[in-house]
Every structure is written in C-alpha cells, then in structure tokens.
Amino acid sequence: MTNGNKRTAGDNPLMLCFDTSTAVLAASVCRGAEVLASRHSHTERNHAVRIVSDLKTLLEEAGGEEIDGIAVGRGPGSYTGVRIGVSAAKTLAWAWDKPLVGLSSLETLAMAAAPYLRGDKQATETAAFASRHAERPVWVVPIMDARRGQVYGARFETTDGSVWRRLDEDAIRLIGEWGPSLAANAAEAGALLVFVGEIGPHAAVLATLEGAVALPLAIDASEMGRLAAARLAKGLVEDVHGFAPNYTQLTEAETKLGDGARTEGQA
Amino acid sequence: MTTKHVSEKKDGSLLLAIETSCDETSAAVVRDGREVLSNIVSSQIETHRRFGGVVPEIASRKHVESITLIVQEALTEAGVSRRDIDAIAVTQGPGLIGALLVGVVAAKSLALALDVPLIGTHHIAGHIYANRLIGDIVYPALALVVSGGHTELVLLPEEGVFRIVGRTRDDAVGEAYDKVARALFFPYPGGPHVDRLAQQSDEEIVLPRAWLEEGSYDFSFSGLKSAVLAEINRTKMKGLDPDFAALARGFQNSVVDVVTTKAMKAAAEFGARQLLLCGGVAANRGIRERLAARCEEAGLPMLVPPMSLCSDNAAMIGAAADLKWRRGQFSSLDLAAAAQVSLEEWSV
Numbered sequence A: 001m002t003n004g005n006k007r008t009a010g011d012n013p014l015m016l017c018f019d020t021s022t023a024v025l026a027a028s029v030c031r032g033a034e035v036l037a038s039r040h041s042h043t044e045r046n047h048a049v050r051i052v053s054d055l056k057t058l059l060e061e062a063g064g065e066e067i068d069g070i071a072v073g074r075g076p077g078s079y080t081g082v083r084i085g086v087s088a089a090k091t092l093a094w095a096w097d098k099p100l101v102g103l104s105s106l107e108t109l110a111m112a113a114a115p116y117l118r119g120d121k122q123a124t125e126t127a128a129f130a131s132r133h134a135e136r137p138v139w140v141v142p143i144m145d146a147r148r149g150q151v152y153g154a155r156f157e158t159t160d161g162s163v164w165r166r167l168d169e170d171a172i173r174l175i176g177e178w179g180p181s182l183a184a185n186a187a188e189a190g191a192l193l194v195f196v197g198e199i200g201p202h203a204a205v206l207a208t209l210e211g212a213v214a215l216p217l218a219i220d221a222s223e224m225g226r227l228a229a230a231r232l233a234k235g236l237v238e239d240v241h242g243f244a245p246n247y248t249q250l251t252e253a254e255t256k257l258g259d260g261a262r263t264e265g266q267a
Numbered sequence B: 001m002t003t004k005h006v007s008e009k010k011d012g013s014l015l016l017a018i019e020t021s022c023d024e025t026s027a028a029v030v031r032d033g034r035e036v037l038s039n040i041v042s043s044q045i046e047t048h049r050r051f052g053g054v055v056p057e058i059a060s061r062k063h064v065e066s067i068t069l070i071v072q073e074a075l076t077e078a079g080v081s082r083r084d085i086d087a088i089a090v091t092q093g094p095g096l097i098g099a100l101l102v103g104v105v106a107a108k109s110l111a112l113a114l115d116v117p118l119i120g121t122h123h124i125a126g127h128i129y130a131n132r133l134i135g136d137i138v139y140p141a142l143a144l145v146v147s148g149g150h151t152e153l154v155l156l157p158e159e160g161v162f163r164i165v166g167r168t169r170d171d172a173v174g175e176a177y178d179k180v181a182r183a184l185f186f187p188y189p190g191g192p193h194v195d196r197l198a199q200q201s202d203e204e205i206v207l208p209r210a211w212l213e214e215g216s217y218d219f220s221f222s223g224l225k226s227a228v229l230a231e232i233n234r235t236k237m238k239g240l241d242p243d244f245a246a247l248a249r250g251f252q253n254s255v256v257d258v259v260t261t262k263a264m265k266a267a268a269e270f271g272a273r274q275l276l277l278c279g280g281v282a283a284n285r286g287i288r289e290r291l292a293a294r295c296e297e298a299g300l301p302m303l304v305p306p307m308s309l310c311s312d313n314a315a316m317i318g319a320a321a322d323l324k325w326r327r328g329q330f331s332s333l334d335l336a337a338a339a340q341v342s343l344e345e346w347s348v
C-alpha cells in the first residue's frame, strides 16, 4: 500500500491527472480546482504512443515541480485505452512512490458538464441551464458507446454543478431500455435529465426521451483535479500493485465459459 | 567489425528489462548483457489452459494486474534499487499487440520517472541473445529460433547484426506441435506431450518431409499437420484405433529431420562458427538431441540456453538490449509496440 497520507488534506496537493478510456487523451496538472496545465490530444488508437511524452511535456509546462500524487481514469471505456492509462499511472506511482487515486472514467466524463451547469461555459443545448437547474435537481448521465446498442453509463445528481451525488454505479447497459426508464424516473422525481459524452451513436434513442438534454462533450482533464483532490483528502488511495481497470464486464471468453458452468451448476 | 558509434560506447550496464509479448509477465535485471541478477516470470498458463489457448484480452488484463509487482520483485531479488538502473529495456514486438502495449507503456513510464534511456527490443533478438547469458557467441553464428510463434534461421555475420535466411511460410514449429497434440487429445499446451510420446514409441508411421524448393531454407509445417489428421481419419474409417505414439514419432521425425538438415546446410553455406538453438521449443528433446548430434559430427560448437532462458523471459530482452546500450542507440518516449517488427532492421 502506498502511503497516501504523507500530506494532510489541507495541503492542496499537486496532482498529475489523466484519462485514456475514450478517443481523447486527456491530461492535466492540477492543484485542487486550479489547473496549472492541461492537454487534450485527439489521437484515437494512438494513446499508447503519445501518453508518456505528453505527460512529460505537460509536467514541464506546469513548471516541473515535483507532483504529490497521480489520478487516473480506471474505466470503463475502451479496454485497451484504460489499460494504457492504468499501466502508466501505476508504474509512475510506484517509481515515484506517490499516492495513486483511481477515478471512474464515467464520473470524469460527467464532470465535463460541470462548467455548463455552473454557468462558466455555454452551448446552445445549455443556454437554459442557469435558469432551469436552480429550481430542480439535475441528473447527469455520462455515456460511452459500448457497441450493439449498449453504453457504459452511470448517473449523478447535482443541483449547482459543484456538489455531486452518485445515483447509479458504472455499468454496461442497453440504452434502448435504460434511457426510457431513466426518463420516466426523472419525470417522476422532477429532475432534469442530461446525457453527456458519446451521444452520436445513440442520438436516435435519446431524441425519443422527452425533456432530456444531450451534450456531446468529451472528457475534460481540467475537471479531474477537483475529483482527485476530494478522493485524496478522504484518504481514498489505491494499492498500487493491485490496481486494475474497471472494465465492468468479463471478457467474451470468460462469459462463454461462465455461462456453460452456470447452466451445469443449475441442472 | 564495424566501428560506428564507437565514440558513444558505454561502459558496464545495469538494465531493467520487461517482457509482455504473450502470456508471461516478466521483469529482469541484467548486468552487461550477460549476467542475470534476477529474472522473474509470472506465467499465466493456468489461466489460459481452460480456454485451450492464449486469450489475448485475458493476457492483457493479467499483465496490467501484475506488472509493477513483477518489476519490484525483479529489483528486490537483484538487490538493486530503482536509482541503480542505467536504462529500461522492453520488448517492442513481435507479439500480441494488447499484451505488448502494457509492457511498453510501463517501460516508458519507468524511463520518464527514473530519467534513464529506453531501449525498445526485438523479441527474437532476445531469444537469440539468451545464448550470451550462458557463453560467448562466436561470429558468424547461425541461430535456429523455434517457438510457438516463430521458426527462423537467422545468420549473425557479426555482433548485433541479423540476417534472416529462412522462416516458416505457415505454422511455427510450436504451433504445429500444439495442433497435432490437440488431434491426439492432449490438453493445452500439448507440444511437450507429443515430444514425450514420440520418445517412448518404437514404431513410426513415416510422414512426408516438406523440403520446399531446392536451396530454400524456408519451412512449412501445415502440410505435415494435415498428414497427421488424414492418417487418423484413414485409420478410423477402417474401424481401427490410430497408433498415436507411432504417429507422434513420425511427426517428430519429420520436423526434426527438416529443421536440423536445413540448419546444418545453412551453417555450412554461410561459414557459421557456432550454432545457437533458442526459443521455447528448444526444450524439445527430439530437436535438441538430433541437432547436438549433427553439430558434433560436423565439429560445429552448439549453444543452447537452459529452459528458463528459452521460454519467454525478460533476461533475454536485457541481454539483447545491451547491444544497443553499448552503442548508445536508444528509443524515444514515443516508442510504439508493434505486432510485427523487422528483426533485420533492429540490427545495431
């Protein structure tokens, strides 16, 4: 176990944050909400090539100061993508002997909506937020395409874009079933439903959900610092050697084998 | 002997090497390319056995789970600290791309964190230079690389220079062994079972030899594998039980005959002063014993590493990377893992 408590929570640690679970290689150096440097490379399928040199450049841009910890998106998302981020993060944390913070890539994606909810940023889809969301809770639903009508998704509730509460765990779901049920629940709860992330492949389904807003946003590394600092402050650090991605599902080979075993077990 | 880069020649080295090209997660500390201070290998074979072969996605997942622990064990066993390491060596390819990526990203991260050079290393160069961990290589040397994924005859006219003179056109030797093993109902990985069964049999069902065209040092084993399957079917059609042991012996003799004959011919043609046997299938008794006998007849010295250095391991990667270390030839942090990568181009 890495000693994650070398500094106290009030120290405002300098964190190297990155996520490679999606098409964007997102990285930042943050001190809490303060962003010293950030990079977003749209190098799909090339994260493994760029990641370490991107991090090197980023650290130099941030002033070359010794960092206090590393935060990484552990998935879900592209299997290969999350492995790249997790492999880099655990190796750097081990080599530098710094605390490692594991973040949900979906929570990180949800946070991309935060500046819009806070009113710091505006888009046509979000023009009405500032007036609407104050009166009722917002359910932010980050989604990543998982093919065959599936998404990796989760659900968070917020009122002002700064305090977040998780309502659903990260999981793989059928958008055709999950979307309508979320919309019905949101209507009942009086919540505004906001989908964030890889909207494109599921736009047709989302368009049928009354009152739902869809924001095609990508992971924003500038928002990772707050998440990382919050977890570090609570002492939520990972065992570096044991740290692994959250794929949310078994491999196909294991599923096939497991199905057979279960059927036999039940017989 | 070439003198290029001699001005950048480095003195003694302490390399931390990582190998994750298939289903072994391995890390090693190697001094001067010839002394193994540690060589930790975490095999996933038990995990993959129930699937009847290596599942790439599972292999990649396992690599991520154990990579830093294996690296730490390698340092601990070598009795060195992170700060003592001069450079990081890593298998760049060939291999399973998803598996290679984990090792390459970890190695690049280590190079950044420890502020030392990175040396992307060719997996087959590693198998060949495993021989340097047990003795001196005399050039020109001819290497016979036999493994689950490779069957190659490689000429080394001088240190660190690789010229492929022959390679398989279809299945690798190890692959052929495993496929025949499956036909004979052995569990995965079945190659060693076929080797053992062949040794035990007094009978032999003689099978064809794929010599290919005159003067070629290439190999082909898929026809031989088909011949084994055809023989099993023919016997079953007659309502008889196939003599698996005699078939195993026939298969083994065909493979060994072709492989050793071509190796000896190439050694003679290119004036090799040493024969290097390497790769995971170098443990195969049939190949090892026949090649040793033929080398002795020809008065050609033969080197073959112990089993722990024949199967995939990181020490061999450290041994090969030393070639580049001594010449100051390093990789950038943008090093890309590659499923296919040329051995000849990797030459120093």
Ligand SMILES: [Zn+2]
Pocket: B123, B127, B147, B279, B280, B311, B312
């Ligand atoms: Zn190999």
